[in-house]
Amino acid sequence: MKKAIEWANEAKRAVEQRPIITVHDVVKKYSESVFALNGVSLNVKKGDWLTIVGPSGSGKTTLMNMLGGLDRPTSGSLVVDGTDITKLNEQELTKFRRERFGYIFQQFHLVPYLSALENAMLAQYFKNKKSNGQDNAAKALETVGLGHRLGHVPGQLSGGEQQRVAIARALVNKPEILFADEPTGNLDQKTGMEIMGLLAKLNAEGRTIVMITHDEKIAQFGSRMIKMVDGKVVKEWRKVSPLRGL
Numbered sequence: 559m560k561k562a563i564e565w566a567n568e569a570k571r572a573v574e575q576r577p578i579i580t581v582h583d584v585v586k587k588y589s590e591s592v593f594a595l596n597g598v599s600l601n602v603k604k605g606d607w608l609t610i611v612g613p614s615g616s617g618k619t620t621l622m623n624m625l626g627g628l629d630r631p632t633s634g635s636l637v638v639d640g641t642d643i644t645k646l647n648e649q650e651l652t653k654f655r656r657e658r659f660g661y662i663f664q665q666f667h668l669v670p671y672l673s674a675l676e677n678a679m680l681a682q683y684f685k686n687k688k689s690n691g692q693d694n695a696a697k698a699l700e701t702v703g704l705g706h707r708l709g710h711v712p713g714q715l716s717g718g719e720q721q722r723v724a725i726a727r728a729l730v731n732k733p734e735i736l737f738a739d740e741p742t743g744n745l746d747q748k749t750g751m752e753i754m755g756l757l758a759k760l761n762a763e764g765r766t767i768v769m770i771t772h773d774e775k776i777a778q779f780g781s782r783m784i785k786m787v788d789g790k791v792v793k794e795w796r797k798v799s800p801l802r803g804l
């Protein structure tokens with residue numbers, strides 16, 4: 559019996575350690591002189607929280623856009639859960655993104671004249687027009703602590719609350735991977751920490767997170783970190799004692 563439990567735990571760990579994203583030698587050339595990515599290879603494991611740091615212009619956003627299927631590399635492969643997304647056509651890639659990825663940006667990108675609930679419903683609306691989007695969106699807003707603000711439009715919400723609406727929108731389709739590009743870049747430090755607390759909770763529930771930041775305090779969060787310089791990964795480390803919660 560004890561052995562069986564050990565085996566089960568081992569199998570569980572093996573699944574948790576499975577790479578969900580495998581990047582091989584990705585190059586992104588914007589023009590003859592601009593190589594935004596210069597041959598990047600890395601793995602992201604299921605349940606990891608990968609933090610990407612590096613100076614402005616080092617290729618962080620470009621790398622995230624490649625990982626998240628928002629743009630295509632010039633060469634190299636990007637395998638997400640067994641699928642090389644560089645080989646998908648536009649329609650397949652759009653479907654793949656919608657079903658598996660959620661995005662959070664520095665500028666919250668909310669529609670100003672729609673309520674929190676309607677904003678959170680948007681992603682789902684595009685996924686399946688017949689689905690009961692309202693319930694899912696309301697649940698996602700509750701998850702981010704905004705169950706009491708469903709009817710507010712962005713102008714009636716604080717910056718931190720607007721970012722929570724954006725996170726709720728990212729969560730509505732129940733993505734396996736959340737991509738966050740400078741999610742606290744437009745927030746004060748205290749509010750930024752609250753958003754990190756929320757991401758920590760989502761990561762603890764098993765969601766894989768890929769996050770960009772240039773804020774040292776924010777970079778404390780996550781289980782792994784890579785540093786980019788001139789379109790290359792120059793340093794990579796796993797945190798000994800990951801700071802995942804507050």
Ligand SMILES: Nc1ncnc2c1ncn2[C@@H]1O[C@H](COP(=O)(O)OP(=O)(O)O)[C@@H](O)[C@H]1O
Pocket residue numbers: 588589592593594612613614615616617618619620621
């Ligand atoms: N659409 C684009 N067209 C041309 N050059 C771009 C484009 N996007 C980014 N770049 C260039 O690629 C490099 C990396 O940019 P980016 O990935 O945005 O860096 P970071 O997010 O680390 O600040 C920069 O030199 C930038 O000017």
Ligand SMILES: [Mg+2]
Pocket residue numbers: 618619620
């Ligand atoms: Mg950037």
